Structure formats: structure tokens, C-alpha cells
Amino acid sequence: MNSAGEYELPPLPYAYDALEPAIDAETMRLHHDIHFNGYKNGLNKALAQLKQFRSAGDYPEISYWENELAFNGAGYNLHTVFFANMAPEGTTKPSSTLSKTLDTHFGGLDAFKGQFSAAAAKVQGSGWAILGYQPFGGKLVVLQAEKHQNLTQWGVIPILALDVWEHAYYLKYQNRRGDYIKNWWNVVNWDNVAQRTEAAMTA
Numbered sequence: 001m002n003s004a005g006e007y008e009l010p011p012l013p014y015a016y017d018a019l020e021p022a023i024d025a026e027t028m029r030l031h032h033d034i035h036f037n038g039y040k041n042g043l044n045k046a047l048a049q050l051k052q053f054r055s056a057g058d059y060p061e062i063s064y065w066e067n068e069l070a071f072n073g074a075g076y077n078l079h080t081v082f083f084a085n086m087a088p089e090g091t092t093k094p095s096s097t098l099s100k101t102l103d104t105h106f107g108g109l110d111a112f113k114g115q116f117s118a119a120a121a122k123v124q125g126s127g128w129a130i131l132g133y134q135p136f137g138g139k140l141v142v143l144q145a146e147k148h149q150n151l152t153q154w155g156v157i158p159i160l161a162l163d164v165w166e167h168a169y170y171l172k173y174q175n176r177r178g179d180y181i182k183n184w185w186n187v188v189n190w191d192n193v194a195q196r197t198e199a200a201m202t203a
């Protein structure tokens with residue numbers, strides 16, 4: 001957030017080619033610099049437009065702009081998590097604390113990865129698989145999202161997000177989404193996942 005209260009594009013925390021061969025440099029450049037930046041711009045535009053409406057006390061096309069706020073806001077939030085969730089060669093495995101948490105909520109790491117991968121593979125059209133924490137029930141959940149904002153539970157804090165929009169993998173994998181999902185696990189930054197899990201569960 002800058003001094004004007006506008007969202008900013010978080011810098012990529014590694015080089016464009018750092019996640020190869022799982023994700024190629026050109027996909028990373030387009031995904032981060034063009035797509036992610038576009039959601040940031042769309043979010044700021046929606047917020048500015050709604051501010052103008054409030055000043056004028058008049059709300060033409062309010063549904064359109066609320067939809068823009070939801071779509072771009074959810075897109076911005078999920079991409080912020082997604083790029084931070086990855087690192088060159090990932091980290092080898094979850095910490096013991098995170099492993100115990102995954103045991104409690106999913107019956108183990110492999111069971112969690114199985115559900116998450118299946119959810120990612122079967123998202124209809126453009127969307128996400130998301131590990132999130134539901135504070136109302138005190139549970140970790142795996143959700144699918146269509147586009148960025150559909151099929152959520154209110155209140156869930158995203159912890160680990162896998163983008164399965166075609167812009168995330170099509171240059172390298174074309175229609176082979178399953179291969180992209182399988183290779184993506186190799187670049188998951190489990191330390192980042194552990195930090196986000198602890199922050200969400202102790203908030």
C-alpha cells in the first residue's frame with residue numbers, strides 16, 4: 001500500500017527463471033508483471049471509482065464496480081500468496097509443527113496433497129486450489145475457487161494457493177494441467193506455508 005492508500009505490486013522474491021524447470025521464466029514474467037499487475041490496477045480503479053460514487057452520493061453501475069472490487073481484490077490477494085508460496089527448489093518438507101497440523105486436519109501430508117491436487121485438477125475453467133484457515137470453526141480447509149472469488153467460504157484466510165488459470169502454465173504445459181500441478185509441488189516453499197499457517201491460526 002502506498003502513501004495514497006493504493007495497492008502496489010509486490011516484487012517477485014526471486015528471479016524469473018528461478019523456478020525452472022517447474023515453471024519457465026517467460027510464464028513467470030507474464031504472470032507477475034502483466035497479469036498480477038493487471039489485478040492490482042483493477043483493484044485500485046474499483047476503489048477509486050467507488051470513492052467517487054460516495055462523494056457524489058450517486059451510484060451508477062454499482063453492481064459492475066462491486067464485481068470489479070471482488071474479482072480484482074480476490075485476484076490480488078491470491079497472487080500475493082501464490083508468488084510468496086514458492087521458492088527455487090522449494091524447501092524439502094514441512095516443518096514438524098506443520099506436519100502435525102496437517103496430520104490433525106487432513107490425516108497427513110500425503111492425504112492433504114492428494115485432496116489439494118485433485119481439487120486443482122478439477123477446477124472448472126479458470127481458478128485456484130487453496131489451503132486456508134477457517135477461524136469460525138478452527139479448521140484448515142481445501143477449497144476450489146472459480147475465477148478468483150467464487151466458491152469461497154467467508155472468513156477463510158488463504159495459506160497456500162495454486163493458480164490453475166491457463167496463464168499460469170499454458171506456455172510450457174499446454175493442456176497438461178496435471179503435469180504442472182505435479183511439478184509445482186517441487187517449488188513449494190514449506191517454510192512460507194508454515195509461517196502463514198501459524199499466523200492464521202494464532203491471529
Ligand SMILES: [Fe+2]
Pocket residue numbers: 031035079163165167168
Ligand atoms: Fe494468475
